[in-house]
Amino acid sequence: MIPHFSRLLELWRLAAHHRLDTLIPEEDLPAKARPLVQFIKLHPAAWTSRASKDPLRLKHALEEMGPLFVKLGQLLSTRRDLIPPELLAQLVQLQDRVSPFATDIARQQVEKSLNARIETLFARFDDAPLAAASIAQVHTAALHDGREVIVKIVRPVIRPQIIKDFEILNWLGHWLEARVEAARAVHLVQVISDYRQVILNELDLSLEAANTMQMRHNFMGSSMMYVPEVYTATKDVMVAERISGVPVSDLETFERLGMDRAMLGEKGLTIFFTQVFRDNFFHADMHPGNVFVETLNPQNPRFIALDCAIVGELSKSDQMTVARLLLAVMNNNFEQLIQIVHQAGWIPAGTDQNTLAREMRRTVGPMISKPMDQLDFAGILIQVMDIARRHHLDIPPQLMLLLKTLVHVEGLGRDLYPQLDIWKLAKPILTEWVKQNVNPMTSLKELGQQIPDMLMGATDLPALLIDSLHNLRQQGAWQDRQWRELQQMRLDMQQTRRRDWIAASGFLALLVTATQLPWPVAVIFLVLAGFVVLWRLIA
Template sequence: MLLSHRARLLELWRIAASYRIDTHIPLDDAPQMQSVARLIRLHPAAWGKKHQPNAIKYALEDMGTLFLKLGQLLSTRRDLVPPEIIEQLIQLQDQVKPFDPEIAIKQIQDPKQGLGQSVNTLFARFDNKPLAAASIAQVHTAALTDGREVVVKVVRPDIRTTIIADFELLRELASWISARVEAARAVHIIDIVEDYRQVMLNELDLTLEADNTTKMRNNFLGSALMYVPEVYDASKNIMVMERIQGVPISQVETFDKLGYDRAALAEKGLTIFFTQVFRDNFFHADMHPGNVFVETPPVKTLSAAMSDETSSARLGHQPRYIGLDCAIMGTLSKEDQMIVARMLLAVMNNNFTALVDIVSRAGWIPPNTDKHALMRDMSRTVGPMLQKSINDIDFAGVLMQILDIARRHHMSIPPQLMLLLKTLVHVEGLGRDLYPDLDIWSLAKPILSGWIKEQLDPMRNLQQLRTQLPEILLSSTDIPKLLDQSLQSLASQGSRQDSQLREIQQIRADMLNDRRRDWIALAGFGVFVAIATQVGFLAPIFYILALLAVVWRILA
């Protein structure tokens, strides 16, 4: 099955052996990894070599972008990964091996995929030493000709070929696993790989990231929660954006020295997540600590704020989050938004009967599923989470149990929700580091309840209907044509449908005769909608009249 990728597999084996990453695997805590460690030691590249510092970091760098991304994801999971490995993985957030600055300058000046002008023309100052280097790109600081401080993001050279090759390998692995593991089929692992492949390829186009950044910036303009830097220029391989002042969210010691309220900061972060998912339906899906910063005071007051005598709060600084690296963004359909919100609210209300009913109505389980057994399993697995703080919840363990429940009950989880689950893993990991005692349930419940109430508000729905009314009226003109097509289709089936044909023809005749009256009724309903959404204190009256008009037309 994997013979076509034999060279790549051998390369990965050689890299693992040359860095002796087997000496970093805690075999006592993970005995199932002993066979992996033995396989690594068998490679000639491992012979004669001993334990090497930072071996896992260097190995993942040499393995390529996909493995760097995996390391970044695991870097937020202190509950799953031993501390000595975590310290290596954290460096992958912004301390990946940089590439030659001369290559970066050539990329910037490239007329096709760069900015097409010399660095000296574009910038008053360009700093050759990278500020940070990550899996996809590295960042240089610079100043525009008008003095504004900026950062210049440059995509790594020749990265696309490697990513495409690795995804071909990953897809074959996914196919192999899917054919043998039912839980993999339940989460549509092949579709997930294909979706993530496209996401990764999109991440290489910085014009898309620039558009995403601008959109998220507009969503949070004037917000006390988050600030998104302004993009000044962008091409396929280059992006120039405003330089911000802040520190990664992982630097909790800095927050303590600045006098930041870590509990309030954690609550603010969770509010941002739910705001992005439900209000904006546009959420950051790559929230490792290298992409999430927190504002620090202006340079003139920073040293004072770091002293023991002066806190940032007394300096009047209320920190916001800073959103960076908007390459991977997620969206949900309106239906999926409502399903996710109702599911979370059902869990928070300890109502697992409602949870199973929502899953059933969404079509995620077969009609013959034993719903009572599914309800018991979900209650036993998810229920204990409700009384715990984020530090006491094993999200990864619970997620694996839920996937096992999905397998046993033949539940099908839509692929579009897996990106959201990945984001939740990131958010949970960040919250665990920032403020372990955060009560995510009490904070999330009013946010979700308010959003659902807003979605079900009759006046809001009437306003939407008013907007869509012209399209509805125009589409109604197609009904006779559709009926004619249906008649022709039924006629071809023979005389068995004669009686049905006569009934449909009568309906069509009645509709054509009443067409003028229908137009008047629809127009009248449109007037009711327009008035109901504009006149405040009379709105309920017109709303009731509009409903009565609809009922009258149905019964007429």
């Protein structure tokens, strides 16, 4: 049964009311998308709506649909290569200019969460929000010691709607996995479940504060990136250092200040690979509203990381697999790529690995020889997923958040400096990281660090040995008891089969005899046969 059917009807109504069917001419749409456009037109809200004249109808529609749809708009806002300029201008506003909620509600929430009056907490609290996004909005303020801060406040009562929308997505994921092989290959239901937890975590600003402090520690003293300090945080409110900078998409300011955009692009990619491989703690929501650039020193600017609510981590084995895969692609060695994927356990038995390598070479190979401004990274990912579907590859769900982040990074890099050679920059970083992690001396050093724990655990060995022997003895007694019970069951079954055979033989004999006798006697024989069956049933 479809969950929250009324919510689906509401989404249909909003799409019709805002005339989303008129955003792109129908002849420019893919054939598979045209039935959806026709479906939107069927709703009565489309018949009387005048929203087709609203220049911001896409932005307004996504805002009314809720936080998940705003998140989708933020992701699409980084894809200037895919989205028409007039629609992109609306999506960009979703990065930090979502419609705000009332200031008096914001004040009440701050006072309730921090358990003090606004006047006690701040020397100044600005009523007009600095920014408003899908999950929270930000106000500027000043502490009594003169420090300028931002106050981030979670939007009220959005959690139930997010949970409801994810229940619909979960149903859709199960429906697709049952019918579409590509959905099963990427573990769509698990991806939806993981992303649900990510978004629900984003509602807890104390978790964002912890992520921010961890990332600040990782880049303390860095010339590449600055992470603001967090002063206090609760589940609903976070107070942090106010920074000075401009969004990474503000190319006009970069030109005016004479910033080297190529150098800035290289720094951005270096930060990304550093987060993924050195720290194993990467910012996974890198749209322009969350990535700023300092303007105080235009000759050597730093990135500023904001909104660290969504972060990603990989296991050590997944880290190594991703690094080796990227190096294999950079070296144009697709046979090695398939070997790595096979070692990771992603390829099922019986797969034609030579055919798989040829398809990967044809699809991914062109990435190596093209600059970023000619790459369609999202399109290539779709092709790779299609190959995974055809060959039944089993892609771990934990890598999907990294792929989403790569799409963000590519979109930012394409805007900042389209000619950036991502592969030339990434190769030495990845090569050095792999060398360090497969270095025998490093492995010995890690083993040496574990020796104290191993020695401390050695004191428990006698007790563990006694427990193991005791468990083995109990297991042996249990197995002996199980064997005797099985033997008894076998004897019971043999006796049952013997009685069934005797009863069936007797019943057939009575029936045969009854057919040879006059009918009154036959009735007596049949009654006797009934007694035989009854006796067998209750025996």
